[in-house]
Amino acid sequence: MDEIQSKIKFVNVSKSFLNHKKEDRILTDLNFEIFAEEFVCVLGPSGSGKSTILGLIAGFIKSNSGEVLFNSKPVKRPDSSRALVFQEYALFPWLNILDNVAFGLTAKNYSKAKARETALEYLNLVGLSGYKDHSVNQISGGMKQRVAIARALAVEPEVLLMDEPFGALDQQNRENMQIELLRLFSKTRKTIVFVTHSVDEALKLADRILVIGNKPGRLLLDITVPVSRPRDFNSPALFSVRNKILDKLADPDFFIGADI
Amino acid sequence: MKIFTIRIAFFALLFLVWYMVVTICKIPPYILPSPFGVADSFYYGFLKGAYCVAIFSSLIRVLIGYFLALGLGIVIGILLARYYLLDITFGRIILALQSIPSVAWVPLALLWFGITDNAVIFIIILEAVLPIALSTKNAMKNIPPTLIRAAQTLGSRNLHLYKNVIIKAMIPELVTGLRLSWAFAWRALIAGELFISGMGIGQTLELGRSLADMAQVMAMITTIGAIGFLTENIFFGTIEKRVRIAWGLEGGK
Numbered sequence: 001m002d003e004i005q006s007k008i009k010f011v012n013v014s015k016s017f018l019n020h021k022k023e024d025r026i027l028t029d030l031n032f033e034i035f036a037e038e039f040v041c042v043l044g045p046s047g048s049g050k051s052t053i054l055g056l057i058a059g060f061i062k063s064n065s066g067e068v069l070f071n072s073k074p075v076k077r078p079d080s081s082r083a084l085v086f087q088e089y090a091l092f093p094w095l096n097i098l099d100n101v102a103f104g105l106t107a108k109n110y111s112k113a114k115a116r117e118t119a120l121e122y123l124n125l126v127g128l129s130g131y132k133d134h135s136v137n138q139i140s141g142g143m144k145q146r147v148a149i150a151r152a153l154a155v156e157p158e159v160l161l162m163d164e165p166f167g168a169l170d171q172q173n174r175e176n177m178q179i180e181l182l183r184l185f186s187k188t189r190k191t192i193v194f195v196t197h198s199v200d201e202a203l204k205l206a207d208r209i210l211v212i213g214n215k216p217g218r219l220l221l222d223i224t225v226p227v228s229r230p231r232d233f234n235s236p237a238l239f240s241v242r243n244k245i246l247d248k249l250a251d252p253d254f255f256i257g258a259d260i
Numbered sequence: 261m262k263i264f265t266i267r268i269a270f271f272a273l274l275f276l277v278w279y280m281v282v283t284i285c286k287i288p289p290y291i292l293p294s295p296f297g298v299a300d301s302f303y304y305g306f307l308k309g310a311y312c313v314a315i316f317s318s319l320i321r322v323l324i325g326y327f328l329a330l331g332l333g334i335v336i337g338i339l340l341a342r343y344y345l346l347d348i349t350f351g352r353i354i355l356a357l358q359s360i361p362s363v364a365w366v367p368l369a370l371l372w373f374g375i376t377d378n379a380v381i382f383i384i385i386l387e388a389v390l391p392i393a394l395s396t397k398n399a400m401k402n403i404p405p406t407l408i409r410a411a412q413t414l415g416s417r418n419l420h421l422y423k424n425v426i427i428k429a430m431i432p433e434l435v436t437g438l439r440l441s442w443a444f445a446w447r448a449l450i451a452g453e454l455f456i457s458g459m460g461i462g463q464t465l466e467l468g469r470s471l472a473d474m475a476q477v478m479a480m481i482t483t484i485g486a487i488g489f490l491t492e493n494i495f496f497g498t499i500e501k502r503v504r505i506a507w508g509l510e511g512g513k
Contacts, residue, residue, distance in 0.1 A: 058409070058412075058413050059412075059413075060409055060412060060413075077412075077417075078409070078412035078413045078417075079412075079413070079415050079417075080413065080414055080415030082413060083413050083414060084409070084410065084413040086406055086409075086410060088406060090404075090406040090407055090409070090410035092407065092411075092425070092428070093507050093508035093509075094428050094429075094431070094506060094507050103411070103414055103416070103424070104414030104415050104416070106420070106424070107411075107414060107415045107416040107417075107420045107424075108415060135506070135508065136508055137508035137511075151414065152413075152414070155414050155415055161413070
């Protein structure tokens with residue numbers, strides 16, 4: 001714990017997709033580092049390439065140039081050391097809740113009984129062990145996302161990637177889930193990379209916020225939130241961080257920068 | 261229960277009207293037999309075993325054709341989904357073939373195979389291969405990419421990914437294909453059997469025509485309808501519905 005361990009490192013990463021034979025630049029010259037046990041929010045407007053950043057870390061998107069390093073080694077393909085939680089839950093509808101959570105464990109060659117036993121512990125962690133035999137379409141959106149988080153935690157990833165996980169939930173559910181996630185974070189001390197377009201969500205959750213600018217996505221601001229949790233939204237320190245972020249997002253340069 | 265009573269009453273009325281029309285208008289049995297005439301034909305047909313043998317032989321024939329069509333159709337579907345060039349060429353032919361009724365293949369099948377079982381099986385395969393091939397292709401193309409990505413980030417790959425995600429995600433669409441293929445196979449079977457020798461429902465139907473035995477003709481038409489209904493709607497229909505509910509595509513319970 002004395003030495004800060006680097007988990008994820010982007011070195012001059014650029015990414016573009018081919019869109020109707022035109023090169024569409026999504027990310028340009030991205031450099032940052034994420035450390036072990038850090039809760040990092042990637043914050044930016046829609047279309048700024050935030051999800052692409054997660055895809056690059058997860059390993060199902062390849063960069064055009066630069067390097068994405070995980071534990072100092074280049075990311076080659078997706079695996080369970082970097083589990084991803086999707087906005088649309090992506091639960092397997094043909095499996096019940098317990099078997100959804102056990103899914104990744106069966107891929108690790110656990111026996112069926114052992115996988116279910118472990119899965120039940122994680123369901124318990126998110127407070128849903130009572131729903132283990134329910135089918136996916138019998139539970140609410142908030143519960144689905146808790147199942148998806150339990151499923152991701154069950155494979156014991158080193159990094160938990162979350163792609164606007166609470167974006168599809170209503171306000172009340174969203175706030176409950178944020179509290180729930182912070183509780184899980186303090187309990188498991190996973191490294192978390194959380195993508196959001198909500199400034200307040202980032203301020204509530206993150207140790208550090210990476211603000212990404214639009215078209216092409218690039219790092220505008222890398223800022224630490226120097227306030228302990230639970231956070232008081234009236235604290236001057238938080239207020240100043242918030243203003244710095246809003247300033248950056250409203251920077252006229254940021255919009256003019258659209259044509260590079 | 262109320263619906264059941266209404267149905268029973270409806271059929272009772274239908275048979276009554278049928279019986280009255282035949283008796284009052286003195287319609288000769290080779291034009292329209294009374295319900296009892298058809299019932300007699302069923303009774304003696306099953307008692308002497310001729311109808312049982314016909315049904316059994318037809319089922320064997322259709323099952324052989326159906327399973328061969330499934331094997332072939334699934335392979336074609338996978339190839340069409342994987343190779344774009346094949347889809348825009350061969351795939352077009354398949355769509356065109358779908359609009360040809362099975363009976364149009366009979367002359368060709370008879371010239372190639374003679375009046376044998378093989379001719380019928382050939383027609384069945386031609387008809388039944390299309391729906392399952394198209395369903396397989398669509399099933400493969402419609403697998404939600406986020407499910408595959410989710411599985412991959414949970415450490416699933418290769419065989420585990422195929423067995424537990426790709427095939428599972430394809431099942432609802434495949435079951436629909438199985439049902440449609442069966443419906444096509446059943447229709448093709450009867451069309452083909454009218455023209456070949458040997459035992460079978462189609463042959464028994466055709467024999468009834470040549471003997472001017474309308475009761476037998478009607479008994480066979482009823483049999484075709486009954487077996488078709490039981491297999492398509494009751495058997496495959498129930499499986500399809502259950503799968504769709506289990507996969508969350510339809511509300512249930």
